[in-house]
Amino acid sequence: METALQFYEAAHDHLSLVRVYCYCNNLQKAADIANETGDRAACYHLARQYENVAQVKEAIHFFTRAQAFGNAIRICKENGHEDQLMNLALVAGPQEQIDAARYFSSNERRQLPKAVMLYHKAGLLSKAVDLAFKSGQISAVGQIAGELDESADPALIQRCAQYFISNGQYDRAVSLLITGKQYSDALDLCVEHNVWVTEELAERFTLPKDESARNQILEKVAECAYAQDNYKLATKKFTQAGNKVKAMKCLLKSGDTERIVYFANVCRQREIYIMAANYLQSLDWRKEPDIMRNIIQFYSRAKATALLAGFYDSCAQVEIDEFQNYEKAAGALNEGYKALMTSSDPQAQERVPAFQYKLEKVKQFLGIKRMFATDGDSAIQELQELLADPNIEVAVRQGDIYAVIVEYYASNNNFKSALGALQEMKSKLPKANPNYYVEAQTLQAISRTTGVNFGRTENGGLDEGGSEEEGNASEEEVVEEEEEDERPQQHFAHNGSAKFF
Known part of the structure; x- marks a missing residue:
C-alpha cells in the first residue's frame, strides 16, 4: 500500500490517494x-465514506466541496440542519432549490419566507407569489414583481398588479402592466387613478410601427396626457398616431403660438390650416403683422374663402371702430370682396351681397367726404341720404356721419347748425357720446358759442361727461385718441402682408 501511495502521489492521482487512505481507515x-x-x-x-460512518457535518462539507449539492441537501433534510440547507440551496441548481423550498413549506416548522426566496430563485415565480401572499410578505411580492418581464405569465402579472393597486401603488401597477404588454389595462389605471403619464412612461407605451395596435394605444396615451393638461406630450402622441387634427387641438390648448404656426405649415391639411387661423384670430393680430399674415395665408391655403372674407371684414371693422379709418376699411373690404368673387364655394357666394353693400357704402362715404372740398352743401345732402338708409350702421357708423356734418358746420363757424346736428345725433342715437365721435376742440368751440355742454344726462339731454356704448371714453381719452390718430398708423402689417396694407 505504501508503494501504491508513492506512485499515486507521483501521478497526482488524488482520487486514488483518497481511496487508499479511506481503505486504510485513515480518514484524516x-x-x-x-x-x-x-x-x-x-x-x-x-x-460518501463520512456518510457511511454517520459523520454528518464532514459528509455535508465534502459533498459541498464536490458540488454534489443534492446529496448535501438530502443529508441536511434528514438530519434537520436547516441553516446549512438554506445556504446550500442558494448556491445549488433550480431543481435542488425547488426541493429545498418544498421542505421549508411543508415541514413541521414551516418557514415560508425561505420557501418564497427559493421558489423565486428557482424561477417558479407563480409559486413564490402564492406563498408570499399567504405569508403576507409585502416586500417579497414587490421584489418578485420588479423582476417580471414580458415573458411572465399574464395571470401572474395581473395578480401582482392587483396587489399594488390594493396597496395604493398605482404607478408600480401601471409599470408592471406595461411590462406584461397589458397596455389597455395600464392606461385605464392611469385615467382612473390619475397616474401621471411622464415622457418616459409614454415611450414605454409606444409600440413598434409594425404592431397593429400601435395607433390605438398611442391615441389613448395622448388622451390620458390631454386629461392631465400635458398638452405637449398629447400633441406628440397624437402626431405619432397619425391623428394630426387632434394633435393640433392639443397644441391650441397649450397656447404655444410658434409651434402652432410651425405645425400648420408642416401638416398642410385644410382643417389644420383653418384651426390655426381661427386660433390666431383670438390673439392681438392688430399689433402683430406676422400673426395677421399667417391668418391670411392659412385661410388662403385652406381655400376657406368665406372665413378669409370674414377676417377681412373683421379688419375693416377694427379700422372703423378703433381708428375711424374708412380708407383702410375700404381696402380690407375690397380684398374680402375679391376673394369671395373668385370662389365657387356656395357659403362664400352667400356673403357676396352683404360684402358688396358694405364696400359700396364705405366707398360712398369716402367719396362724400372728398366732396366737401368743392361742394359742401351737396355733401351734406348726400350724408343725410346715407343716414336715411335703415341698414347704414352695418357699413358706416351713424355717429361718424354726424361727426362729419358737425365738423363741417363748425369749420364754417355755423355753430347753430352744428349744435342742431349734435342734438339730432343724440335724439337718434341716445346712447352715443359726442366726445367719442367729434374732436374735442370742435365740441369746445360749439360749447363756448352756444353755452351747451356735451354729454348724456339722465333725461337724455346734453350735459358734460357721459359714456359711449362702444367704450366709455372721457374727453381726455378722446384727446389722447386724436393725438394718436395724428401719428402714422402702424397697427397693421408693415411689410405688405396684404394688398390693402
Whole structure:
C-alpha cells in the first residue's frame, strides 16, 4: 500500500490517494488531501465514506466541496440542519432549490419566507407569489414583481398588479402592466387613478410601427396626457398616431403660438390650416403683422374663402371702430370682396351681397367726404341720404356721419347748425357720446358759442361727461385718441402682408 501511495502521489492521482487512505481507515489523511487539492471526485468519495460512518457535518462539507449539492441537501433534510440547507440551496441548481423550498413549506416548522426566496430563485415565480401572499410578505411580492418581464405569465402579472393597486401603488401597477404588454389595462389605471403619464412612461407605451395596435394605444396615451393638461406630450402622441387634427387641438390648448404656426405649415391639411387661423384670430393680430399674415395665408391655403372674407371684414371693422379709418376699411373690404368673387364655394357666394353693400357704402362715404372740398352743401345732402338708409350702421357708423356734418358746420363757424346736428345725433342715437365721435376742440368751440355742454344726462339731454356704448371714453381719452390718430398708423402689417396694407 505504501508503494501504491508513492506512485499515486507521483501521478497526482488524488482520487486514488483518497481511496487508499479511506481503505486504510485513515480518514484524516484523506481529508487533508481532499481539502488541499479540492479534487471534486476525491471530495465526493470521501463524503460518501463520512456518510457511511454517520459523520454528518464532514459528509455535508465534502459533498459541498464536490458540488454534489443534492446529496448535501438530502443529508441536511434528514438530519434537520436547516441553516446549512438554506445556504446550500442558494448556491445549488433550480431543481435542488425547488426541493429545498418544498421542505421549508411543508415541514413541521414551516418557514415560508425561505420557501418564497427559493421558489423565486428557482424561477417558479407563480409559486413564490402564492406563498408570499399567504405569508403576507409585502416586500417579497414587490421584489418578485420588479423582476417580471414580458415573458411572465399574464395571470401572474395581473395578480401582482392587483396587489399594488390594493396597496395604493398605482404607478408600480401601471409599470408592471406595461411590462406584461397589458397596455389597455395600464392606461385605464392611469385615467382612473390619475397616474401621471411622464415622457418616459409614454415611450414605454409606444409600440413598434409594425404592431397593429400601435395607433390605438398611442391615441389613448395622448388622451390620458390631454386629461392631465400635458398638452405637449398629447400633441406628440397624437402626431405619432397619425391623428394630426387632434394633435393640433392639443397644441391650441397649450397656447404655444410658434409651434402652432410651425405645425400648420408642416401638416398642410385644410382643417389644420383653418384651426390655426381661427386660433390666431383670438390673439392681438392688430399689433402683430406676422400673426395677421399667417391668418391670411392659412385661410388662403385652406381655400376657406368665406372665413378669409370674414377676417377681412373683421379688419375693416377694427379700422372703423378703433381708428375711424374708412380708407383702410375700404381696402380690407375690397380684398374680402375679391376673394369671395373668385370662389365657387356656395357659403362664400352667400356673403357676396352683404360684402358688396358694405364696400359700396364705405366707398360712398369716402367719396362724400372728398366732396366737401368743392361742394359742401351737396355733401351734406348726400350724408343725410346715407343716414336715411335703415341698414347704414352695418357699413358706416351713424355717429361718424354726424361727426362729419358737425365738423363741417363748425369749420364754417355755423355753430347753430352744428349744435342742431349734435342734438339730432343724440335724439337718434341716445346712447352715443359726442366726445367719442367729434374732436374735442370742435365740441369746445360749439360749447363756448352756444353755452351747451356735451354729454348724456339722465333725461337724455346734453350735459358734460357721459359714456359711449362702444367704450366709455372721457374727453381726455378722446384727446389722447386724436393725438394718436395724428401719428402714422402702424397697427397693421408693415411689410405688405396684404394688398390693402
